Amino acid sequence: MFHLNEAVFVCLKLPRLKVVAFSLDFAENCITQRNKCNPSKSEQNMNPTTEKTELSEAIRKHKQFLFPAVANYYEEPIAIVKGEGEYVWDDQGNRYLDAFGGVLTVSVGHANPKVNKAIIDQVNTISHTSTLYGNKPQGDLAEKLADISPGKLKKSFFTSSGTEADDTAVLAAKLATGRHEVVVLRHSYSGRSATALSSIGHSTWKPIASQVAGVVHAPAPYCYRCPFKLEYPSCDVACADDVEELIRTTTTGEIAAFMAEPILGVGGFITPPKEYFGKVAEITRNHGGLFIADEVQTGWGRTGEKWFGIEHWDVEPDIITSAKGMGNGVPIGWTIATPEVADKFEGLTFSTFGGNPVSMAAGMAVVNFIEEEDLRTNATVVGGYFRERLEELEEKHPVIGDVRGMGLMQAIELVVDRKTKEPNPQAVLKVFEETKKQGVLIGKGGLYGNVIRTGLMLNSTRDNVDELIEALDIGLENIGN
Numbered sequence: 001m002f003h004l005n006e007a008v009f010v011c012l013k014l015p016r017l018k019v020v021a022f023s024l025d026f027a028e029n030c031i032t033q034r035n036k037c038n039p040s041k042s043e044q045n046m047n048p049t050t051e052k053t054e055l056s057e058a059i060r061k062h063k064q065f066l067f068p069a070v071a072n073y074y075e076e077p078i079a080i081v082k083g084e085g086e087y088v089w090d091d092q093g094n095r096y097l098d099a100f101g102g103v104l105t106v107s108v109g110h111a112n113p114k115v116n117k118a119i120i121d122q123v124n125t126i127s128h129t130s131t132l133y134g135n136k137p138q139g140d141l142a143e144k145l146a147d148i149s150p151g152k153l154k155k156s157f158f159t160s161s162g163t164e165a166d167d168t169a170v171l172a173a174k175l176a177t178g179r180h181e182v183v184v185l186r187h188s189y190s191g192r193s194a195t196a197l198s199s200i201g202h203s204t205w206k207p208i209a210s211q212v213a214g215v216v217h218a219p220a221p222y223c224y225r226c227p228f229k230l231e232y233p234s235c236d237v238a239c240a241d242d243v244e245e246l247i248r249t250t251t252t253g254e255i256a257a258f259m260a261e262p263i264l265g266v267g268g269f270i271t272p273p274k275e276y277f278g279k280v281a282e283i284t285r286n287h288g289g290l291f292i293a294d295e296v297q298t299g300w301g302r303t304g305e306k307w308f309g310i311e312h313w314d315v316e317p318d319i320i321t322s323a324k325g326m327g328n329g330v331p332i333g334w335t336i337a338t339p340e341v342a343d344k345f346e347g348l349t350f351s352t353f354g355g356n357p358v359s360m361a362a363g364m365a366v367v368n369f370i371e372e373e374d375l376r377t378n379a380t381v382v383g384g385y386f387r388e389r390l391e392e393l394e395e396k397h398p399v400i401g402d403v404r405g406m407g408l409m410q411a412i413e414l415v416v417d418r419k420t421k422e423p424n425p426q427a428v429l430k431v432f433e434e435t436k437k438q439g440v441l442i443g444k445g446g447l448y449g450n451v452i453r454t455g456l457m458l459n460s461t462r463d464n465v466d467e468l469i470e471a472l473d474i475g476l477e478n479i480g481n
């Protein structure tokens, strides 16, 4: 269910053995403790007619027949069989608040009736055409997206994943500029193709050395762990200035593009200072490059008020990419460019499932739902409330080193000590197990695996926030046990 890039238990390379050892101890401990525990909320939520089996059949088959690298969350992984609104159920009958949405992908609720109706109607009409023929849902969605996208972004290309969306953007930038070098950020994530793997700024997700030449990695605007050991705002956003230095020293000086996530998702919701992207966009353009915003996680109102994260920084990208929340769970990838860029994509290009009518119908239903229900405002309001409550937790639990994010994209970074900022991935594992017992699913991220990421749905409520906060509070309280 969860994407590979989200499911790892061990993110810190150096003490890998130590953490694995901890995980095994912890698993053992959980098993011996189990019978002593009071019934958890999830146990209370169990359907009494459901017999609890030793090991879920789905998990057994997952372990036996999938690549071992496709790791699941939790010492005892769960198999999800049903979803409705903000909640999911596992195959043992336990109910959970889904505070991660399958990695910010279920954006408007599980089994959203309006989105499901659009999908079912489309399946019953026609479910595949390929891009060799026009199809109405594709044209309609492309028109809608041209309308809501910022600036001069007007021409779309659809695929089936975020990886393909980013690859399309990089290829389009190279074709439009006639150049080959691309600047990306450390701590970034962009997928699993050769180009994406070469762009990733995370050794955790790089099983092989970069295969694509011409990608250079700028320091991330990671204020909590400033790569220059400076403090905002007296730093004068030195990390942005370093992009100039990077281009001059490690490229020909003539770049095709700068590509970044407005908030670095897998990196642990690293949120740049407000001046960062404006400065970097200027540097990029001075060197003839295009600005690509990877909105795979930050799109569709997730960050509040705006459709896209980059709009908060007053930067007009030449290309935007997205996926995930755009389809509420249906596979979809999207790249939109200015006509100047799109028109220079010469020759032919094709994607079998790109513009698939079912994905397009889902995408349109999601965008309409967000608009009709004013969910961008909801993300600001409920996200603001969530942030306040997280800051209360920060006051209470010294293990929280940083709270960051925007709208309904909020994270906490856990540390051993607030002064040394030593990452605390072990604490994250403990909070994971406890929140699961409380009937709440959360996400993880960060280079060190020490960031708890949340992605409540855009239509979630204050009650959902309270439920999540209560589970986190109990999890954080129990770290020492």
Ligand SMILES: Cc1ncc(COP(=O)(O)O)c(C=O)c1O
Residues within 6 Å of the ligand: 003, 005, 103, 160, 161, 162, 163, 164, 166, 189, 190, 191, 192, 261, 265, 266, 294, 295, 296, 297, 323, 324
């Ligand atoms: C910012 C970002 N870009 C690209 C991707 C790749 O998307 P996909 O897994 O759909 O290929 C991801 C996936 O997590 C992502 O977070």
